[in-house]
Amino acid sequence: MGASPAEGPTVTHVFHRQLNTTYPRAVAAQGVTITDADGRTYIDASGGAAVSCLGHGHPDVLAAMHRQIDRMAYAHTSFFTTDVAEELADELVARAPAGMGRAYFVSGGSEAVEAALKMARQYFVEIGQPQRRHFIARRQSYHGNTLGALAVGGNEWRRRQFAPLLIDVTHVSPCYEYRDRRADETPEQYGARLVRELSEAIDRLGGENVIAFVAETVVGATAGALVPVPGYLKGVRELCDRHGILLILDEVMCGMGRTGTLYACEQEGVVPDLVTIAKGLGGGYQPIGAVLAQQRLVEAFERGSGLFQHGHTYIGHPVACAAALAVQRVIQRDGLLEAVRRQGAGLRERLQAAFGAHPHVGDIRGRGLFQALELVRERTSKAPFDPQWKLHARIKREAMAQGLMVYPMGGTIDGQQGDHVLLAPPFIVGDADLDAIVERLSRAVDNALA
Numbered sequence: 001m002g003a004s005p006a007e008g009p010t011v012t013h014v015f016h017r018q019l020n021t022t023y024p025r026a027v028a029a030q031g032v033t034i035t036d037a038d039g040r041t042y043i044d045a046s047g048g049a050a051v052s053c054l055g056h057g058h059p060d061v062l063a064a065m066h067r068q069i070d071r072m073a074y075a076h077t078s079f080f081t082t083d084v085a086e087e088l089a090d091e092l093v094a095r096a097p098a099g100m101g102r103a104y105f106v107s108g109g110s111e112a113v114e115a116a117l118k119m120a121r122q123y124f125v126e127i128g129q130p131q132r133r134h135f136i137a138r139r140q141s142y143h144g145n146t147l148g149a150l151a152v153g154g155n156e157w158r159r160r161q162f163a164p165l166l167i168d169v170t171h172v173s174p175c176y177e178y179r180d181r182r183a184d185e186t187p188e189q190y191g192a193r194l195v196r197e198l199s200e201a202i203d204r205l206g207g208e209n210v211i212a213f214v215a216e217t218v219v220g221a222t223a224g225a226l227v228p229v230p231g232y233l234k235g236v237r238e239l240c241d242r243h244g245i246l247l248i249l250d251e252v253m254c255g256m257g258r259t260g261t262l263y264a265c266e267q268e269g270v271v272p273d274l275v276t277i278a279k280g281l282g283g284g285y286q287p288i289g290a291v292l293a294q295q296r297l298v299e300a301f302e303r304g305s306g307l308f309q310h311g312h313t314y315i316g317h318p319v320a321c322a323a324a325l326a327v328q329r330v331i332q333r334d335g336l337l338e339a340v341r342r343q344g345a346g347l348r349e350r351l352q353a354a355f356g357a358h359p360h361v362g363d364i365r366g367r368g369l370f371q372a373l374e375l376v377r378e379r380t381s382k383a384p385f386d387p388q389w390k391l392h393a394r395i396k397r398e399a400m401a402q403g404l405m406v407y408p409m410g411g412t413i414d415g416q417q418g419d420h421v422l423l424a425p426p427f428i429v430g431d432a433d434l435d436a437i438v439e440r441l442s443r444a445v446d447n448a449l450a
């Protein structure tokens with residue numbers, strides 16, 4: 001038996017990710033806060049990991065889930081479809097980038113990426129181009145922890161011990177303006193240089209052998225809210241089209257309204273062939289993810305084998321679909337995309353005021369309620385504050401001590417990138433919450449640097 005919550009976590013049989021860490025026990029959550037067993041309250045400025053878009057305990061979502069669970073909790077998709085899965089797919093497709101035909105439901109982000117990779121691969125088998133076997137993705141990206149998603153992910157140290165991975169992936173540079181744009185380049189020229197690098201990678205592999213280019217529209221976990229420079233993704237789209245290569249945009253973290261539009265790619269004027277979503281789709285109420293596929297891809301499957309060779313037991317889970325549908329309805333009814341834009345601007349202003357002149361904050365970046373700080377030793381050299389990238393862990397600890405949840409991360413294999421802190425609060429975050437978030441974060445950063 002583990003210890004009772006009141007006694008605190010002395011014994012655990014949970015195989016935690018960090019085995020030598022003692023975690024506070026979360027016992028309740030409401031709105032933008034989570035409370036632990038000792039009665040301490042934390043402001044959820046990270047939305048967990050950009051998940052809790054409506055905050056915790058939203059009455060409409062809970063009511064929708066209750067209704068669904070009372071009617072029917074589960075029906076296996078090899079026997080039935082359900083009203084809620086159909087309605088959710090209608091809703092997602094209606095608001096998706098142009099041309100999306102169907103939504104394939106899964107239980108989370110890694111599964112969504114995994115399904116998208118397999119869908120892309122099988123699509124080329126269906127249309128008689130089975131020689132396409134290569135994926136191209138970017139360094140400093142995260143696409144999940146299952147083996148396929150891990151293979152496209154851009155952190156070499158995450159992949160290394162699991163090699164050889166199952167699919168063939170070439171990694172190219174991410175769009176990391178703060179670190180990589182040269183002083184003599186405009187943002188547009190920098191974007192064009194990245195597209196040329198991708199073009200060279202395609203030429204080396206042979207364009208007719210490449211399945212897809214995979215990228216997060218706005219990079220989340222690994223590098224902290226990297227927004228693409230203007231025109232870069234458009235250039236990528238044109239290049240992919242020239243070679244018949246699919247564009248898979250991973251919006252697991254940045255999608256579902258996080259950046260102020262339902263899909264982040266809307267702001268780039270780019271339509272992907274496949275887009276993956278999760279996290280904010282279920283808002284933390286239920287595990288759910290999806291791949292949206294262009295109708296032309298769906299038709300290739302229909303004309304071909306008629307069978308997508310994939311599937312999981314919990315696909316289209318009715319309670320998860322009910323939760324996700326309720327999340328979508330609340331976002332529309334309460335004008336929450338507009339709230340993301342407004343409160344995101346407010347968060348950015350406060351971050352600028354608190355950290356704009358901070359000697360160890362090199363960059364403040366992001367879009368909507370997806371904002372990040374990058375910590376450096378000094379602003380001129382942009383050298384990482386801590387070559388061992390331990391600073392972000394200290395900031396997380398200090399933030400928790402201040403009653404604040406942030407999503408910090410640090411480092412890359414080449415040691416060039418500094419530690420950073422990502423903020424992704426619920427869309428319902430108020431002005432007083434934003435004040436408290438930035439005040440607490442300032443104290444946490446100063447304590448971590450002391």
Ligand code: PMP
Nearest residue numbers: 108109110142143144220252253
């Ligand atoms: N893609 C992106 C862009 C992500 O940020 C994440 C999760 N951080 C994933 C995929 C994997 O999602 P999950 O953790 O739900 O498997």
